[in-house]
Amino acid sequence: MLEVTELACLRGDRMLFADVALTVQAGELVRIAGPNGVGKTSLLRLLCGLAQPEHGQVSWKGQRLERTRERFHREALYLGHAAALNDLLTPLENLRFAAACHGLGVDAGRCELALERIGLGPQRDLPAKVLSQGQRRRVGLARLYLSENVPLWVLDEPFTALDVAAVRDLADWLDAHCAHGGMVVMTTHQDVPFATPMRTFDLAESAC
Amino acid sequence: MLSVFLEVLRRDLLLAWRNRADVLVTLAFFTIVACLFPFGVGAEPNLLRTIAPGVLWVAALLATLLSLHRLFAQDHTDGVLEQLLLSPEPPVLWVLAKVLAHWLTTAVPLIVAAPALALLFDMTQSATMVLVLSLLLGTPILSLLGGVGAALTLGLRGGGMLLALLVLPLFVPILIFGAGAVDADLAGTGAAAHLMLLGGGSLAALALAPWASAAALRIAVE
Amino acid sequence: METGQRFSLFRYAAPQQFYPLAGRLAPWFAAAAVVFTLIGLYLGFFVAPTDAVQGEVYRVIFIHVPAAWMSMFVYLIMAFWSAVGIVFNTRLSAMMAQALAPTGAMFCFVALWTGALWGRPTWGAYWVWDARLTSQLLLLFLYFGFMALTRAIEDPRRADKAGAILALVGAINVPIIYFSVKWWNTLHQGASVSLTKAPSMATTMLMAMLVMALAAWAYTIAVVLWRVRPLILERERHTEWVGDVLETSEARA
């Protein structure tokens, strides 16, 4: 489904990695592993089309990403380091905006539910600047509870700054997504128990 | 298609409202710059009438320039820009929405304030009318072209000065035709040609600038 | 590292071939520039007659006009390479654009400087807000903007693309700036001041000017080829061929 061939990434002067090949099938959960600075985030950004590879290509459902950009963006979700949260808007407003931009026809009620699910029900109408680091993270993650119909999830360290219960709940949700034929590609430094057999892709082997 | 345009427009207007001090600061800057000139060149009414169109246009230009960095900077730092670029809709749409929001929150207050400043410079009523019209037709180009500059300099050290260096030369024709319109009206030759050129320029900028901005934003987050 | 070399070799064949070619061609263009300059100066100072109206000072024209032409051509060529870079995603074109900019800015400054020195005895002022001088000044700012932007961005790929977009936006604006300034100038000053010279120019004068223009072309090509070579080396440093180039020059040293 998501296919990566001969991918190479240049960051500034440095060739981070080269010759990366990776295929993610429906229902798979793939963890990108490797030490800091090996280019995990860069790889995720290449996978979701935010950056252009130095060499090689990313294909989605057999088509090169450049050719199928609109469809791919409809069918992929990327959550990066930054929470994509504006400080002057409330979590609810932020979430609604993010969902609308992604082309998800979602009403306010579902957004409220998603926020409750991630444990932000009471804070949903506070300006985002008063939230703690973990709470800010959760606003971004709340999008996952709106995106069950988006097949590919690309997640950069989704478990950082979450408490144990939230990690548990999120892991269950990722499992459910894979069980329904979704795909998850993520990086994490935490050992999270998944029901889905997790495939680990060690990026260090392709590092230059 | 339109939903992302409307969502971004609504959000940016809401943000401008929550952050309305920024809008007021731009407006105050415009007023103060315009008011500095009489102190510099003397308060002789005939002189003031002659320089008024140029002064007000230069002030509007500088005020727009100062507000340009707001266009994408916040979204760039908090990651919203990435998410917008990952939207399935074409980037031109939401770029246009952001530029429109910028125009509505920066240029429109200036245009509303301009007649009051025109009074300070003892401009005639018809010249004031033409000034407002020329601002109305010309400031969209400032926002559109400025958007390209803001996108190109996004996240760079010393980006503000660089932005000025990039866009001010490009603003010169707008200044010429904008101030020229008022001059032409004062000279009795009619401002229609200038205004039409400004309008045409706005349309051309509307057609081209969002593409350049979108391309520049794509490479800025890479 | 090894894998990286393989890929870049495969994809960037063009710079690899262009680098030695540029090295071979540049001296020839430089030699041509010297020859043309000598001929042009000889024609300009010893063959072209004294101007009936302006006297000897008109001889500034032999650098002023070629420099002004060159400054505009160079911007157009920059825009052309930028467009090529955007459309075909070739990296060499962006390097060419960046190698062109300083020379274009230099010619732009020369045109302004000689225009000012020429203007003083002819119009009685170093600077008049003439349409050509003014748009030349704005062109210089466009060059500075391009150079400042490409230098301010650290990531070379982003610098290339951002520079290309700016060069194109500027190229669309250059004619607009020129005509708007011209219009503004006629409105404000009347057509009394203009750089257009005596109506009939002696053939020898024209010849000298054209030869100097050729010299400017040859010089520009030579210096741009020399400037693009280290740029190529820096950008392609991961490749094997750059390693070979470095080793041979090491052995020679």
Add this chain to the structure above:
Amino acid sequence: MIWQSWSDFWSMGGAAFFVWGSYGVTFALIALELVLVLRRRKQVVHRLQRLRQAMKASARRKEIHQ
């Protein structure tokens, strides 16, 4: 012949400052540009050679380790 003598040539009919000022600055700028371009090439080659040697040395060290 246009010029009666060399001093006549250098005085340019009284416009010496303007004519020679133009040519002088132009050729000075061209010379400056050439110097800068050629020096830049030397600097770049030197820097890249040093980088290369450093990289080679670290690769050798790695090999020895293994």
